[in-house]
Amino acid sequence: MTDISWLSSTSFNLISILLVLTIAASVFQGFFRGGSGSARHFVAMLVEAGIAILSMLLAWKGVQLVSPWIQTWLKGLNLQVPAVEISSLKQAYYTVMTSLRDFPLLRFGVIFLLGYVVIKQILNHVVDLLLGRWLAERYAMPNGSHSFLSSVSGGAIGSIAGFVRALMVIAVLFIYVTLFPHSMVTPYIESSHMYQKGAKEVISPFTGDFIAEKAPVFTRAVEQEFSNILQRKYEVLDAKIPNNIADAAREITVNGKTDEEKAKLLYTWVGSRVQYDWDKVKLYEEQRIWKEQTPEDTFNTREGVCIDYSRLYAQMARAVGLEVKVVTGLGYDGQGGYGPHAWNEVYLKETNSWVPLDSTWESSGGNWFNPPNFDQTHVRDV
Structure with missing residues (x-):
């Protein structure tokens, strides 16, 4: 800011x-x-x-x-x-x-x-x-x-x-x-x-x-x-869901009975399997070079930053019939400031509501699947 x-x-x-x-x-x-x-x-x-x-x-x-x-x-x-x-x-x-x-x-x-x-x-x-x-x-x-x-x-x-x-x-x-x-x-x-x-x-x-x-x-x-x-931009960009991502999503959610259970299983899998790509961040901060990657790139390499986590989660969620959004904005950095960030919202038919989740932060500890006061650490783009 x-x-x-x-x-x-x-x-x-x-x-x-x-x-x-x-x-x-x-x-x-x-x-x-x-x-x-x-x-x-x-x-x-x-x-x-x-x-x-x-x-x-x-x-x-x-x-x-x-x-x-x-x-x-x-x-x-x-x-x-x-x-x-x-x-x-x-x-x-x-x-x-x-x-x-x-x-x-x-x-x-x-x-x-x-x-x-x-x-x-x-x-x-x-x-x-x-x-x-x-x-x-x-x-x-x-x-x-x-x-x-x-x-x-x-x-x-x-x-x-x-x-x-x-x-x-x-x-x-x-x-x-x-x-x-x-x-x-x-x-x-x-x-x-x-x-x-x-x-x-x-x-x-x-x-x-x-x-x-x-x-x-x-x-x-x-x-x-x-x-x-x-x-809508990400919906169009990632409309094609590769077979390997779709197959993995169905396997991960095989035991999920409700939308919420499926959404949580995918949240845990993406957050624990994908590693944060600090080299990508460093490349952008120091040389202003942005390494664009598709959800399939993230799935195959198991590396990415917040937007990559969110786009992969969105594709996997859609593969099992969930409605999902990629949300961009600002995330709390833990040091009193905010920085560019991306996360997801998923629609749950059981509660007839959209709930937020942040698979990027899953590995940092704590529950970032629809926790209380989510909006205090995440600010949507205006």
Whole structure:
């Protein structure tokens, strides 16, 4: 994690400086453009803002109409990841297409972005046809012939434009702070007096309780969907289960009567049979060389790191009919910090629930199959 504590120890706030520079730059621009040039530029800025807002509204409405139709169409394709080795291009295709089919927020975001770009281009062309010549001059260089009074009035108009731009920056920061209240950057943003004034007196009254009420729910939904997309990547990548892995998984779980018993038997086997590959870690830390390996490589060599343990466990679990996920995030290092880590979650029909397990840590002692407070040592990717 990045330590930003040095920012708090400084006597100035970079957020406030950014806002001041935003306003100052607009004032100087207005002064040099003159009154008429600044007025033209300010109106053009408002027109562009209006086009952007209208484009977002139309794209939002369009997504609500189009998204269900696209989901139905994708389901009609009956996309099934083949249980054979496929090329990287096909892996990417199945990951993207099945993710768009199964994950509504991702589908919504992609369609919204595409719709926004297309609609904005159309509206820009319409505006250019109506106001083309006038708008074409909005960024024209000043000819230097305007009077001092014109420069002063231009500066005044520029200051208004600057405040509008500063409020736009504050609005973006306000959304970030609301979505990520526990971020390391959030306290620093909130320590800016200029941000506080703009957020409390303008942005917050304008939005009311909408963002405060909806943002946490939206954030949790995004986190969950992002985790599912990462999981889909490994599902596609490891769709083909080699015969030797499948045979071994069936032999290991032959005495397992329930999903939980089978999942525990595989957890113990992977954790005790695979050795942690410290040379692989050293190679990456010292030379930034990552030794990619498949679950079959891990099975054959009996060596790997956490992601290798997790991918092998996932393949073995699927071979005996268990639903399983590969989860990535941060794991407690035992020294007060956290580092990149991977583990699994397996679905148990008996309890109708997903339970976590960490086969990498099995050999270190203790029970890491659905122990209490698992989330205190494991933090999912966000």
